[in-house]
Amino acid sequence: MVSPGKVEIGQGIVTALAQIAADELDIDLGRVQMVRASTAASPNEGVTSGSLSVQQSGRAIRQACAEVRQIFLTSASDRLGVGIDVLTVEDGTISGPGNVRTSYWELAEHVSLDRDATPGAVPKASAQRTQAGNSVQRLDIPDKVFAHPRFIHDATLPGMLHGRVLRSELSAAKLTGLKEDDVRAATGLVAIVRDGNFVGVVSETEDGAQAALKALRKSATWSSDKTLPDEDQLAAFLRAQPSEPTVIDTRTATTSREAVRTIQRQYTRPYIAHASIAPSCAMAQWTAEGVHVWTHSQGVYLLRADLALVLKLPVENITVEHMEGAGCYGHNAADDVALDAVLLAKAAQGRPVRVQWSREDEMSHAPFGAAMAIEIEADLDAQNEIVSWRHSIWSNGHAARPGRAASPALLAGTELANPFPRTISTNPPQANGGGGDRNSIPLYDFPSWRIESHRLLTMPIRTSALRTLGAQGNVFAIESFLDELAAERGEDPVDFRLRHLSDERAKDVIRAAAKRANWKPDKQAGTGYGLGFARYKNTGAYCAVIAEVEGAEHISVRRLTIAVDVGEAINPDGVINQVEGGAIQATSWVLKERVRFDRQRITSTTWGSYPILRFSEVPDVQVELIQRPDSEPLGAGEAAHGPVTAAIANAVFDALGVRVRNLPITRDSLIAAMELTS
Amino acid sequence: MSSVRFRLNGVETAVDADPDSSLLGILRGTLEMTGPHFGCGANECGACHVLVGGHAVAACDTPLWSVADKDVTTVEGLGNAQVPHPLQRAFIAEQALQCGYCVSGILISAAALLKRNPTPTSDDVKVALDRNLCRCGSHNRMVRAVLRAAAEMAAR
Numbered sequence: 040m041v042s043p044g045k046v047e048i049g050q051g052i053v054t055a056l057a058q059i060a061a062d063e064l065d066i067d068l069g070r071v072q073m074v075r076a077s078t079a080a081s082p083n084e085g086v087t088s089g090s091l092s093v094q095q096s097g098r099a100i101r102q103a104c105a106e107v108r109q110i111f112l113t114s115a116s117d118r119l120g121v122g123i124d125v126l127t128v129e130d131g132t133i134s135g136p137g138n139v140r141t142s143y144w145e146l147a148e149h150v151s152l153d154r155d156a157t158p159g160a161v162p163k164a165s166a167q168r169t170q171a172g173n174s175v176q177r178l179d180i181p182d183k184v185f186a187h188p189r190f191i192h193d194a195t196l197p198g199m200l201h202g203r204v205l206r207s208e209l210s211a212a213k214l215t216g217l218k219e220d221d222v223r224a225a226t227g228l229v230a231i232v233r234d235g236n237f238v239g240v241v242s243e244t245e246d247g248a249q250a251a252l253k254a255l256r257k258s259a260t261w262s263s264d265k266t267l268p269d270e271d272q273l274a275a276f277l278r279a280q281p282s283e284p285t286v287i288d289t290r291t292a293t294t295s296r297e298a299v300r301t302i303q304r305q306y307t308r309p310y311i312a313h314a315s316i317a318p319s320c321a322m323a324q325w326t327a328e329g330v331h332v333w334t335h336s337q338g339v340y341l342l343r344a345d346l347a348l349v350l351k352l353p354v355e356n357i358t359v360e361h362m363e364g365a366g367c368y369g370h371n372a373a374d375d376v377a378l379d380a381v382l383l384a385k386a387a388q389g390r391p392v393r394v395q396w397s398r399e400d401e402m403s404h405a406p407f408g409a410a411m412a413i414e415i416e417a418d419l420d421a422q423n424e425i426v427s428w429r430h431s432i433w434s435n436g437h438a439a440r441p442g443r444a445a446s447p448a449l450l451a452g453t454e455l456a457n458p459f460p461r462t463i464s465t466n467p468p469q470a471n472g473g474g475g476d477r478n479s480i481p482l483y484d485f486p487s488w489r490i491e492s493h494r495l496l497t498m499p500i501r502t503s504a505l506r507t508l509g510a511q512g513n514v515f516a517i518e519s520f521l522d523e524l525a526a527e528r529g530e531d532p533v534d535f536r537l538r539h540l541s542d543e544r545a546k547d548v549i550r551a552a553a554k555r556a557n558w559k560p561d562k563q564a565g566t567g568y569g570l571g572f573a574r575y576k577n578t579g580a581y582c583a584v585i586a587e588v589e590g591a592e593h594i595s596v597r598r599l600t601i602a603v604d605v606g607e608a609i610n611p612d613g614v615i616n617q618v619e620g621g622a623i624q625a626t627s628w629v630l631k632e633r634v635r636f637d638r639q640r641i642t643s644t645t646w647g648s649y650p651i652l653r654f655s656e657v658p659d660v661q662v663e664l665i666q667r668p669d670s671e672p673l674g675a676g677e678a679a680h681g682p683v684t685a686a687i688a689n690a691v692f693d694a695l696g697v698r699v700r701n702l703p704i705t706r707d708s709l710i711a712a713m714e715l716t717s
Numbered sequence: 718m719s720s721v722r723f724r725l726n727g728v729e730t731a732v733d734a735d736p737d738s739s740l741l742g743i744l745r746g747t748l749e750m751t752g753p754h755f756g757c758g759a760n761e762c763g764a765c766h767v768l769v770g771g772h773a774v775a776a777c778d779t780p781l782w783s784v785a786d787k788d789v790t791t792v793e794g795l796g797n798a799q800v801p802h803p804l805q806r807a808f809i810a811e812q813a814l815q816c817g818y819c820v821s822g823i824l825i826s827a828a829a830l831l832k833r834n835p836t837p838t839s840d841d842v843k844v845a846l847d848r849n850l851c852r853c854g855s856h857n858r859m860v861r862a863v864l865r866a867a868a869e870m871a872a873r
Binding site: 655 | 814
């Protein structure tokens with residue numbers, strides 16, 4: 040039984056961690072039971088994010104299991120009277136010379152694992168591992184195709200009630216009137232809960248809760264004095280806000296090159312929704328001891344810390360238990376709905392309450408990935424070689440996760456009669472990969488640079504972590520800019536990049552992608568090819584992408600050819616699955632996605648108004664995995680987004696001769712870019 | 718309240734409920750059939766697809782009365798771990814999902830396709846699944862899985 044602090048969010052982590060445990064213990068994978076994270080029993084491994092689970096949890100499990108194996112072997116050696124060195128383990132059976140044997144299961148009652156891990160144990164060398172590096176089938180997939188309930192959405196508890204929270208379509212709205220009497224007649228109503236601007240209903244049935252919510256909506260009046268930015272003037276808005284500037288990195292070098300001109304380009308990406316297929320869901324139950332919460336949050340301890348702040352309870356009185364949800368792609372409403380459930384369950388006389396958000400609330404009240412304006416300026420010499428490079432970012436912070444500040448980051452906390460302030464998003468430090476500045480430091484050998492990030496101090500539109508944080512925007516900007524320079528020099532974009540890189544692993548993925556895509560294929564009318572490259576966070580997975588696009592007014596992506604290096608790939612097919620998925624999701628961001636709003640409200644609240652890529656629009660995706668079993672394993676889930684974005688934009692230039700610098704690349708942005716060019 | 722009768726996964730079923738209730742609510746609630754998932758409530762994502770008389774329909778947007786005397790099949794009715802439907806087997810073989818929340822609806826849309834077209838092309842599959850949204854980006858694997866299932870069924 041292995042109890043990690045990281046959680047399954049559809050990325051296959053539970054399987055990869057089980058493989059690591061099975062390897063170290065020399066047991067069949069089928070014997071490993073993975074325990075869901077809970078504050079009652081699991082280690083506190085923070086949040087499952089940033090493509091770090093294999094690095095962090097995997098390393099811890101590898102170390103712990105190596106020690107467990109050692110403890111059992113010591114015990115076996117004592118009992119069998121043979122030295123540890125001559126014992127072998129096969130699927131839990133320990134044997135030694137002279138046919139002596141025992142097993143983990145026989146020894147279990149004599150060995151106590153109730154102790155702290157020590158740093159002494161030495162895990163196996165990569166060549167001795169039999170599980171890692173194998174594409175084993177994911178442990179959770181059969182349940183999902185046979186519809187065995189694994190999702191929190193499908194769970195029920197004895198005596199469970201259903202809750203719904205009413206939220207205005209207006210942003211940061213105040214509840215100015217509510218005729219509760221109109222709601223009391225609803226069948227099965229258990230309670231109407233109101234605390235300031237927070238209002239919800241609890242009912243015996245889900246239909247009853249829906250009906251009560253409908254009545255509640257009719258009887259409520261709202262006002263809002265908040266104004267949202269002009270969605271068509273995003274860059275101007277971002278650059279005009281009060282902000283906190285940080286110099287992320289500088290490089291000064293002496294160069295013999297002399298700058299003769301400067302070019303400057305601005306890139307933007309819009310707010311992007313997490314847009315999980317499942318609306319967020321949670322269950323909560325108050326007991327004599329405190330409150331128990333079931334959640335698909337990415338961090339059970341962090342959520343618990345914020346719940347404690349809101350409820351003014353010691354953390355010991357709150358148990359937060361993970362259950363699987365749908366893919367979340369970052370900080371969505373998973374944590375918010377947990378507080379909703381806790382607040383509604385308080386009125387349920389000890390019965391558990393399940394709360395599920397509506398599609399509309401999921402698309403408008405959950406945090407978004409932050410919009411970004413990025414300006415790159417380069418001084419060039421007479422040969423158009425880069426002499427110096429400046430990269431500036433204006434964006435809200437990319438992280439407002441719970442459990443990290445003195446004030447809670449949960450939505451309902453801002454709605455209570457004694458409200459907590461809305462958490463203004465911040466950025467993780469560059470040492471942890473950075474936030475808005477993630478991937479803004481070039482991996483290329485430019486002689487000098489200055490990278491600056493302006494974090495907004497106002498936040499009219501709520502933002503928090505979305506897959507890759509700022510990396511997608513920054514890689515788009517850097518790689519588009521380089522493509523433009525290469526084109527201006529008449530230099531092949533692959534050669535241009537290789538010439539500016541000294542990291543061989545970086546060069547290898549670019550060469551591998553180019554080779555696999557037969558770079559550069561002969562151009563046909565209406566088609567184009569483009570390259571994008573990044574090393575995620577500058578410390579994670581290397582990824583190079585070649586995109587093939589076609590179209591004129593409407594761009595479609597035909598093929599993405601990808602080479603990726605994640606160091607030791609524990610589950611190669613799992614890595615490929617993650618990279619493919621990331622590439623397709625990024626294609627969706629690039630071609631379709633933009634959170635829409637007017638001056639009062641988010642307006643893209645349905646799949647009709649916030650379209651994502653459909654089956655018929657999905658490109659063919661080829662992934663080549665460069666295996667490096669002796670290198671540190673690196674996460675794969677976020678490696679492709681930036682490179683795919685840039686590759687598509689560069690391919691659009693190749694096809695049409697137009698540089699689109701404002702995402703998404705739609706008919707409108709193409710026309711706007713053409714007007715700018717002509 | 719009145720009683721609506723239909724066949725659910727081959728079993729005669731009677732439900733006493735408001736005939737205007739959504740089929741999805743009845744399936745997931747009263748009948749405890751949690752394969753079909755709620756995604757949007759507006760027939761825009763496909764997570765709740767079920768077969769009604771062989772056609773894939775959004776259960777969220779289907780009133781209970783409209784399935785009276787009809788055959789309703791959820792993903793639970795396609796097959797199970799002991800006797801899997803070729804599609805379920807193929808989705809495991811191709812590891813054709815990431816989070817899997819959309820997959821029950823996708824299996825249903827694919828089952829409807831294979832019923833009317835046992836030898837689909839890759840483009841046929843994409844068109845048949847175009848009403849189903851997947852956010853994790855497992856589309857290509859799913860298409861491969863449907864083609865694998867079709868080939869397996871044809872070889873029988």
